[in-house]
Structure formats: structure tokens, C-alpha cells
Amino acid sequence: MNVLAKSMIFSVGLTLVFTLVANLLPQVEGEAPVEEEVDLGSLTMDDFVTLGESLFMGKGTCTLCHKPAPLGRAPDIQGDNMVEVAKERLVDPRYQGKATSPEAYIRESMVDPSAYVVAGWGKKGSNDSESPMPHVDKPPTALSGLEMDAIIAWLEAKDGNEITVALPTMEASAEVAVVAPAGGGLPAPAATPEEAVTKYGCQACHTLLGSSASLGPALDDVGDRLEPEQIRQSIIAPDAVITEGYTSGVMPQDFAGKMTVQELEMIVKLLAEQKQ
Amino acid sequence: MGDEKRMGLAGTLMVTLVVFAVVLAAFYGLDHLIMSIQGLPLNMDLSPAG
Amino acid sequence: MSNDMSGRISWPAIFSGRLWTLLLVVMLTVAGAQTVAQAASHGMGSADSAEKRIAPVGRVQVEGQPLIEEAAAASAPEAPEPLAAPQPQRKDYPNIGVSSRAVVWIAAQMHLFFGALVLAVPLFVLVIELTGLVTKDERYDDMAHEFMKISLVGFSITAIFGGTLALALFLLYPDFMGYMMRVFGVQWLWYAALFFVESFFLYTYYYGWNALRYGNKKWVHLTLGLMLNAAGMTIMVLANSWATFMMAPSGVSETGVVTGSIWEIMKGPLWNPINLHRFIANIGFGGAVVGAYAAFKFLSTRDPKLRAHYDWMGYTSNFIAILAFLPLPFAGYWLMAEIYAYSQQMGITAMGGILAWLFIVQAVLIGTILLAGNFYLWSGMSRTEGSVRYQWMIKYIAVILVICFLTWMTPHTLILSAREISVLGGSHHHILGPLGIMPAKNIAVNLMLIVTFLSFQLYRRSDKVAVVPWASAANACMVAIYLVAIANIIFVGVYYGYFTNTVYKVGSSVIQVASTLVVIISGLVIDGFLYKGAKRLPSHWGQVSDRSQYALFALPIAFTWLMGLMGYVRSSVKTHWHVYTVMKDNSPDNFIPTIGYAGNMITLVTILFLLFVLFMFWIANLSSTRQTRPTTAEGGAVA
Numbered sequence: 001m002n003v004l005a006k007s008m009i010f011s012v013g014l015t016l017v018f019t020l021v022a023n024l025l026p027q028v029e030g031e032a033p034v035e036e037e038v039d040l041g042s043l044t045m046d047d048f049v050t051l052g053e054s055l056f057m058g059k060g061t062c063t064l065c066h067k068p069a070p071l072g073r074a075p076d077i078q079g080d081n082m083v084e085v086a087k088e089r090l091v092d093p094r095y096q097g098k099a100t101s102p103e104a105y106i107r108e109s110m111v112d113p114s115a116y117v118v119a120g121w122g123k124k125g126s127n128d129s130e131s132p133m134p135h136v137d138k139p140p141t142a143l144s145g146l147e148m149d150a151i152i153a154w155l156e157a158k159d160g161n162e163i164t165v166a167l168p169t170m171e172a173s174a175e176v177a178v179v180a181p182a183g184g185g186l187p188a189p190a191a192t193p194e195e196a197v198t199k200y201g202c203q204a205c206h207t208l209l210g211s212s213a214s215l216g217p218a219l220d221d222v223g224d225r226l227e228p229e230q231i232r233q234s235i236i237a238p239d240a241v242i243t244e245g246y247t248s249g250v251m252p253q254d255f256a257g258k259m260t261v262q263e264l265e266m267i268v269k270l271l272a273e274q275k276q
Numbered sequence: 277m278g279d280e281k282r283m284g285l286a287g288t289l290m291v292t293l294v295v296f297a298v299v300l301a302a303f304y305g306l307d308h309l310i311m312s313i314q315g316l317p318l319n320m321d322l323s324p325a326g
Numbered sequence: 327m328s329n330d331m332s333g334r335i336s337w338p339a340i341f342s343g344r345l346w347t348l349l350l351v352v353m354l355t356v357a358g359a360q361t362v363a364q365a366a367s368h369g370m371g372s373a374d375s376a377e378k379r380i381a382p383v384g385r386v387q388v389e390g391q392p393l394i395e396e397a398a399a400a401s402a403p404e405a406p407e408p409l410a411a412p413q414p415q416r417k418d419y420p421n422i423g424v425s426s427r428a429v430v431w432i433a434a435q436m437h438l439f440f441g442a443l444v445l446a447v448p449l450f451v452l453v454i455e456l457t458g459l460v461t462k463d464e465r466y467d468d469m470a471h472e473f474m475k476i477s478l479v480g481f482s483i484t485a486i487f488g489g490t491l492a493l494a495l496f497l498l499y500p501d502f503m504g505y506m507m508r509v510f511g512v513q514w515l516w517y518a519a520l521f522f523v524e525s526f527f528l529y530t531y532y533y534g535w536n537a538l539r540y541g542n543k544k545w546v547h548l549t550l551g552l553m554l555n556a557a558g559m560t561i562m563v564l565a566n567s568w569a570t571f572m573m574a575p576s577g578v579s580e581t582g583v584v585t586g587s588i589w590e591i592m593k594g595p596l597w598n599p600i601n602l603h604r605f606i607a608n609i610g611f612g613g614a615v616v617g618a619y620a621a622f623k624f625l626s627t628r629d630p631k632l633r634a635h636y637d638w639m640g641y642t643s644n645f646i647a648i649l650a651f652l653p654l655p656f657a658g659y660w661l662m663a664e665i666y667a668y669s670q671q672m673g674i675t676a677m678g679g680i681l682a683w684l685f686i687v688q689a690v691l692i693g694t695i696l697l698a699g700n701f702y703l704w705s706g707m708s709r710t711e712g713s714v715r716y717q718w719m720i721k722y723i724a725v726i727l728v729i730c731f732l733t734w735m736t737p738h739t740l741i742l743s744a745r746e747i748s749v750l751g752g753s754h755h756h757i758l759g760p761l762g763i764m765p766a767k768n769i770a771v772n773l774m775l776i777v778t779f780l781s782f783q784l785y786r787r788s789d790k791v792a793v794v795p796w797a798s799a800a801n802a803c804m805v806a807i808y809l810v811a812i813a814n815i816i817f818v819g820v821y822y823g824y825f826t827n828t829v830y831k832v833g834s835s836v837i838q839v840a841s842t843l844v845v846i847i848s849g850l851v852i853d854g855f856l857y858k859g860a861k862r863l864p865s866h867w868g869q870v871s872d873r874s875q876y877a878l879f880a881l882p883i884a885f886t887w888l889m890g891l892m893g894y895v896r897s898s899v900k901t902h903w904h905v906y907t908v909m910k911d912n913s914p915d916n917f918i919p920t921i922g923y924a925g926n927m928i929t930l931v932t933i934l935f936l937l938f939v940l941f942m943f944w945i946a947n948l949s950s951t952r953q954t955r956p957t958t959a960e961g962g963a964v965a
Contacts, residue, residue, distance in 0.1 A: 003625040007618075007879055011936060014694075014883045015929050022687050022925025028680045030918025032902030032911070064674040073674065120827065132670045139580065139907040140671065204580070215580060249409060250579050292802045299806040303814050306844070307837050316833045322821070324830050 033059035048167060052154030055147050060136060074133065075118050081159040082106060089116055103164045106152050110136045112212055138204065145198065193270035196263040200255060216251060217243040223275040231271050235264065411582025411909040414501040419913040426498040427915035428927065433494050435890055435931040437487035440480050445558045446612025447477040450646050452551040459544060469639055474532050476619055476946040481528055483938055502904045506568065509578065513564065513588055520561050527554035566600050567592040573900055574668045575908050582908040595668045599661035606657050610650035611889060614882040617643030619943055621878035634868035640878050641706060647881055648699045652775060656839055676899045683921055684895055686735055691888040693731040696778050698880040700727060703785045705874030710865035713788035723777045730770035765823020768835050772815045772842045779846050780808065783853065790860040800856050807848050811841040886935055890928035
């Protein structure tokens with residue numbers, strides 16, 4: 001047999017061995033999270049808890065880190081009774097957060113993981129002052145308030161605790177629409193100021209209504225600093241006046257075209273009332 | 277892996293032991309050094325300090 | 327020893343000596359990089375400093391204070407350019423009937439294979455040429471020239487696949503490419519311009535080889551080679567910045583609005599780790615591919631002179647490949663550490679999530695590479711008579727290699743879903759559990775590297791006898807370093823890995839890496855001094871078994887497959903994002919394919935690559951083939 005044939009047979013054969021190994025392993029596909037349409041009208045608490053569990057295992061990517069002891073890179077949420085754990089945390093002198101109930105504590109842990117870092121799980125070198133956990137309400141995870149509520153409901157239910165989270169009402173539909181823009185069509189106009197703020201995602205960048213984002217200027221004291229007219233201008237034409245220390249071109253320019261007049265007025269009014 | 281013709285058995289043994297002790301001490305120091313650089317100090321018996 | 331002995335220094339030794347120095351430099355660079363990585367991970371605590379810096383600002387600058395109506399009127403009519411990253415829906419992706427991702431996958435991988443090859447070859451060609459200049463041995467020069475010759479067509483193939491890839495991307499992912507064009511902007515022009523620069527230096531370097539062969543002209547030639555490498559390297563780091571931007575975007579806001587300069591966009595957290603990793607891996611890959619050429623030529627001839635030449639060429643190629651391969655795990659370690667520092671989620675997706683099985687395949691591939699490399703070295707010992715002194719150690723090395731290989735292959739314990747846990751009956755396999763976790767694998771990998779280096783050292787020693795009086799002390803020292811380093815690696819791995827906390831477990835892996843580096847560096851230094859002016863035993867190039875040459879085929883195949891596999895994981899950790907956290911992938915292929923599917927794709931591109939490489943070699947040999955003039959007798963016979 002000539003050299004070319006022999007070397008080719010050897011090379012291709014070796015390649016096929018590697019292929020075989022790859023095909024013998026468990027075959028798992030990493031599905032992209034599918035935006036689930038939740039029919040709020042017929043939602044029961046059981047459905048809500050089930051939704052929470054599937055979010056925890058799936059879209060939330062929680063189980064990447066929250067695993068049982070030898071493997072986990074974060075506290076074992078599935079194994080612990082989170083309501084009991086939260087009660088202990090709330091009376092821990094190290095706890096500096098704002099929560100007063102287990103439910104609020106769990107929600108705070110999701111949107112502001114560094115509010116309380118469980119001993120031993122902090123970022124390396126931060127002496128447990130900073131959590132390595134991403135904010136679950138921001139990309140790449142980007143859970144909505146409704147989805148976080150569902151997870152809390154499941155965490156409460158799985159160990160037989162009373163579920164304190166309220167079922168989402170029809171008003172929350174706007175929030176769902178923001179989560180799933182794929183749905184097409186215009187989202188329903190917001191009914192309350194808070195809803196309007198959530199709908200346009202103000203808290204994603206600004207400190208407002210409990211968020212502590214810092215991409216844009218803090219707005220929880222904006223009422224002290226700006227007149228309603230200036231607030232309106234800052235929403236319609238964000239780059240007209242730039243707060244010192246921030247760059248222009250970051251805030252979306254198209255709010256004027258998207259908001260209804262009523263929504264704009266509600267947001268301006270709400271912001272003007274933000275005083276410290 | 278050497279030719280030990282030039283030294284007697286005792287001499288060879290001596291050199292081997294000394295070299296071994298030196299290398300051992302060097303690696304011991306290396307372990308302490310690398311862990312302390314990372315802010316993870318060790319006790320004398322190499323167990324985590326603190 | 328006699329005078330004529332010291333005067334006649336054999337060429338492979340010198341050549342190896344130069345490369346050992348290079349290895350040292352690479353090792354030190356990696357060690358330095360390690361330190362930097364450590365320092366960086368300490369600085370992680372300051373991640374909130376940015377938040378503090380721009381904490382609530384009290385003062386508002388008001389410029390001009392235009393009336394609100396005016397501001398609204400001024401901003402409303404001029405439709406603002408879409409600054410944020412586009413968020414295309416599924417219908418926005420062209421459907422061509424076959425998977426768009428598969429098309430791009432093949433084109434990208436072929437472009438990358440050939441790109442890696444043509445970046446690496448000029449690099450070691452330049453080093454070999456320089457060695458030839460220093461040693462005044464023309465055989466180096468001829469070999470360097472031959473390496474260039476066989477990879478020359480590779481430049482055209484790289485460009486062809488690069489064009490195909492760009493075309494495929496623009497046709498199949500228009501929104502994504504539009505966004506990338508906007509982000510990188512003028513950098514694309516630089517990239518294109520650099521191709522002209524590289525082509526200029528490539529052709530002047532290759533075709534000017536014999537015209538600029540001696541004296542000062544040789545230095546001109548070397549400068550051309552240096553410029554060729556500089557252009558190639560710049561092209562590589564520019565292209566790397568696109569990949570790292572997609573994995574860990576920088577210089578853009580949360581919505582993808584460009585906020586930084588092009589430099590801030592390029593200099594993401596993963597850019598330099600990828601640059602180093604690809605740089606080293608390219609050299610290993612390039613060495614492996616030209617080694618296969620030498621092996622093929624060796625097997626194809628019975629002429630002892632040619633066999634000696636191609637044996638030497640194959641040895642050199644293998645030397646380059648293994649040399650580059652040894653520090654590669656450390657560069658990979660740095661990359662992984664930076665990925666974890668950037669996003670723990672991403673790190674775990676790669677190492678502990680659904681991609682974790684892939685590291686079993688990686689273990690098989692790296693095991694193949696190490697076994698083939700070691701086997702080739704052991705076979706090569708037959709070239710010299712002095713090797714009998716070390717033959718007895720080979721079986722122990724082989725046993726350690728195989729045990730470590732199996733440990734490394736032991737499946738990692740994973741959690742995929744609640745369903746999978748119930749199938750496995752718990753998250754740990756009862757018996758394999760303790761072997762499946764990281765500390766055991768760290769021990770195995772470091773020991774494999776150490777014994778591979780031992781094979782190397784034994785091979786290098788096999789044709790020499792030390793004459794310095796302190797030889798036995800030096801040997802005792804070397805033995806002690808090996809034993810203590812191995813003991814240290816095992817102790818540290820077991821003690822910190824299984825009996826203390828996670829932080830110490832991770833921290834202690836640095837000790838293991840350092841121990842391995844200490845063995846390699848002290849081995850080089852000690853042997854460097856020990857064998858200065860050593861007595862040389864005769865060695866015979868070409869006197870090596872045919873079977874050993876198949877190791878030189880196994881190496882590039884495993885390298886190629888490994889590159890494909892690592893490309894799959896590098897791209898998959900982005901999950902369903904084009905640009906992580908900024909631009910979602912809504913195409914039909916936005917899921918991570920199974921390892922089996924990926925394996926089939928990788929095999930497809932590996933075989934395609936094999937065919938194109940054969941073509942490249944065939945073209946290289948075509949130029950030196952001359953058809954014999956047909957005689958009239960033959961002509962008459964035909965007629």
C-alpha cells in the first residue's frame with residue numbers, strides 16, 4: 001500500500017475515533033430561553049409556583065451556581081428552606097439591606113445580590129462584601145418582576161411555607177409585554193406611574209423605586225434638583241442637558257415617540273415627587 | 277542518572293541528602309510565597325491560617 | 327575530551343539550545359501573565375469603585391436652557407440614528423434552506439485553520455533562519471526556506487476562506503454584521519490595509535530568499551521576515567478583538583450604544599488572554615502540520631540522505647509543536663480565570679454546565695497529543711547509542727501518563743437538570759466522584775506535563791555524557807526537584823482540593839502550575855550548564871522506525887480537531903447572544919448544539935482541512951517537478 005493511502009487512512013481513522021467519543025457522550029442541547037406567554041386570566045397559584053420552578057431551573061440559570069454542597073458556587077437554595085434562612089439573615093447584625101420580610105429579602109437578593117453576602121461566598125478578595133452573582137433583572141438573565149415573583153412563590157412553596165407573593169393582576173400585563181417584545185403590536189398604555197416607569201425600564205439605569213442602578217444619574221432625589229419642566233425635557237431630549245459626570249448618547253432618544261402623553265405626565269409627576 | 281565514581285558512597289549519600297533538603301525547603305517556601313501573594317496565608321504546617 | 331570534539335559542535339544541539347532559550351522566554355512570559363491574572367483577580371473587589379465614582383451627582387449643568395417646546399421640536403423631526411444594538415427577530419434572518427450557522431461554522435473554521443498555519447510558520451521560520459545565521463549552517467536556511475515554500479499557498483487559501491466567511495456573514499447575519507461594522511468602524515479599513523502590507527512582505531520575504539542570502543543583505547531579509555510577522559500578528563489581534571467583543575463587550579453601554587473609543591472596544595477583558603492563547607497554540611499547530619509533511623516525505627523515500635533530512639525536519643517540527651504545547655494549558659488557565667472574573671455565569675456554562683462533557687473529549691485529544699509526542703521522543707532515542715542508559719525509565723513514564731490520562735478523562739460530575747439528577751441517582755457518581763472533580767484533574771494534567779518534559783530531557787541527554795566534576799550533585803538536584811515537585815503537586819491537590827475550602831482549592835492550583843514550571847525551568851538551566859562542552863555520543867539521523875512517523879500524523883490531526891472543539895466552546899459560552907448581554911441571537915440556530923453534532927461538524931472541517939493541506943503540499947512539490955522531454959521514439963510509438 002502506498003504511503004499516501006496509509007497516512008490518509010490513519011489520519012481519517014483517528015478523526016473518526018474522536019468523532020465517536022463525542023457521539024458516545026450524553027447529548028444535551030442548550031436551548032435558548034423561550035419567552036413564555038403567561039395567560040394571566042386563568043393563572044392559579046399552582047401554575048405560578050410551577051412557572052417559578054421552571055424559571056429557576058431554566059431561564060433564570062440559577063442552578064449554574066446554586067447547587068448542593070460539593071459542587072455549588074453559591075448557597076444551596078434548593079436544599080435550604082429559604083424562608084427560614086431569610087428570617088435568620090434579617091436578624092443577622094451583618095445584614096444592612098432594606099428588607100423586613102423573607103419575601104422582600106429574597107427579592108432583594110436577586111436584584112441587589114451584594115446587599116447581604118453569605119459568609120464564604122463573596123468575590124475573592126472582597127472579604128464577603130461583594131457578591132459574584134449577577135443582577136437577575138439585568139442582561140444576560142433579565143428576569144421581569146413577575147418572573148422573580150414566580151420564583152419567590154416557588155421558593156416559599158417548595159418547603160411548605162405559606163406563599164406570600166400575590167398572584168399577578170391584569171395590570172401586570174404591561175410588564176409581561178416589556179419582557180416579551182417579540183409578541184408584536186403596541187403594549188397597552190400604563191395605568192399607574194410606577195407601571196409607566198417599569199414599562200420604559202427607567203430603573204435599569206437610574207436609581208429609582210428601589211433599584212440602585214448607576215448607569216444614569218440617581219433619580220430618587222431628582223425632585224430636589226429639577227423642576228418638572230426640566231424633568232420633562234430630560235426625558236424628551238435627554239442630551240439637551242447632561243448631568244456632570246455622565247456622557248451623552250447613552251439614554252434612548254426615542255421616548256417622546258413611544259410614550260403616550262398621559263404616561264409622560266405620570267412619570268414626570270412621579271419623579272418630581274422624588275425628594276429626600 | 278549519574279556517574280558517582282569520583283565520590284565515595286558516604287559522600288554521595290551526603291550530597292544527595294543535602295540537595296534533597298534544600299529542594300524540599302525551596303518548595304516549602306514556594307508554597308508559602310504563592311499562597312500569600314494571593315492573600316491566602318498558611319500556617320507553619322501548611323494548613324490555612326486564620 | 328579532545329580538542330576536535332569541542333570544535334565540532336553538532337547542529338541539532340545548537341538549534342535546540344536556541345529554542346530552549348525561546349521556551350524559557352515563553353515560560354517566563356506565561357508566569358508573568360499568571361501573576362498579572364492573580365493581581366487582576368484581586369482587583370476585582372474594586373468593581374464597585376466605578377459605581378462609587380459616579381454616585382449621585384448633585385449639581386446639574388444647564389447649557390443655554392432652551393424652552394422645552396423648542397427642545398422637543400428640535401429633537402423630534404430628525405429621526406435619531408439607531409444607536410443601540412439592533413434586536414432582530416427570527417423573520418429578520420435570511421433562510422437559505424440549510425443551517426446558516428453550519429455554513430458560517432465551516433467557513434470560519436477553515437479560515438482559522440489556515441490563518442493559524444500561515445501566522446505560525448513565518449514565526450518559527452524566522453527563528454530557524456536566525457539560528458542558521460548564528461551557527462553559519464546553511465542547512466537551517468534551506469529548511470526554513472522549505473517550510474516557507476510548503477505553506478506559501480496557505481496564504482491564498484486563508485484569503486479565499488476569509489472572503490467566503492465575510493460574504494456568508496453579511497448574507498446570513500446582516501443585522502449582526504451591520505452592528506459590528508458600526509462598532510468597529512474604521513478598524514475594518516486598517517484590517518484590509520494590513521493584508522496588502524502582509525502580502526508585500528510575504529512575497530519579498532519568500533522570493534527574495536536567495537537574492538538576499540549573505541552578509542548585510544541577509545539582515546535586510548531578516549527584517550522583511552520580522553515585518554511579515556509584525557503584520558501577521560497585528561492582523562491576528564485585530565481579528566481576535568471581534569471574537570472577544572462578542573464574548574465580553576466593552577466600550578458599549580448596556581444597550582449596545584458605542585460609548586468608548588475603538589481602543590476601549592478592542593481592549594475587552596478577554597482580549598489579551600485570547601491573544602496569548604492563540605499565539606502559542608498557532609505555533610504548536612503550525613509545527614504539527616509541517617511535521618506531517620516531513621513524515622510523509624520520510625516515508626515516501628528510501629534514499630538515506632533524504633531520510634536523514636526529513637527525519638531531522640520532522641524532529642524539529644515535533645520539537646516546535648511540543649514546545650509550544652507545554653505552556654498552552656497555563657495560557658488556557660489564564661483565559662478561563664479571566665472568563666470567570668468577567669462573568670461567573672459564563673465560566674460555569676463552559677466548565678460546569680452542558681458544555682462540561684466536552685472537556686472529556688478535550689482530555690482524549692490532549693492525551694493523544696501527549697502520548698504521540700512522548701512516543702515520538704522514545705522512538706527517536708534509537709537514533710543514538712547513549713540512550714540505553716535511560717530506556718528503563720520509559721515504561722514508568724508510560725504508566726504515569728496512562729494513569730493520569732484516565733484520571734483526567736473521568737467524567738466531571740454535573741448538574742444539568744432535575745431530571746438528569748434523578749437518572750444518575752444523585753449528583754455524584756459513587757465511585758468515580760472523587761476522581762471526577764477538578765483537583766484530581768489538576769494533579770493529572772500537571773503530572774502529564776512533567777513526565778512529558780522528562781521524556782524530552784532524557785531524549786536531549788541521550789547523546790551526551792556530562793564531564794563537569796559536579797555532575798553527580800547536579801543529577802541529585804534534578805532528581806530531587808522532580809520528586810519533590812511531584813510530591814508537592816499531589817499533596818497540594820489532595821490536601822487543599824479535598825480537605826479545605828474552595829478559595830484555597832483554587833489558590834492552590836497556582837502552586838501546582840508553579841511546581842511544574844520550576845521543574846521545566848530548572849531542568850533547562852541545569853542541563854544547559856551540565857552539558858556545556860559535554861562528550862557527545864554518535865547519533866544517526868534517519869535511523870528511526872517508520873512507525874514513529876505516524877505520531878507525526880496523529881499530532882496535527884489531534885491539534886486540528888482540538889482547535890475545532892475549542893472554537894465550539896468559545897463560541898457557545900455566549901449562549902443565545904450574538905454579543906453577550908447586548909445583542910440577542912434570535913436566529914433559528916440560537917441554541918447550543920449537542921456535543922455529537924459539534925463533533926460531526928469538527929470532523930467535517932478537519933477532513934476538509936486535511937484535503938486542502940494535501941493540495942497545498944502538492945502545489946509546493948509541483949514547482950520542483952519537471953517533466954522529462956518526450957523522446958522521438960516515444961512520440962513515434964504514440965503515433
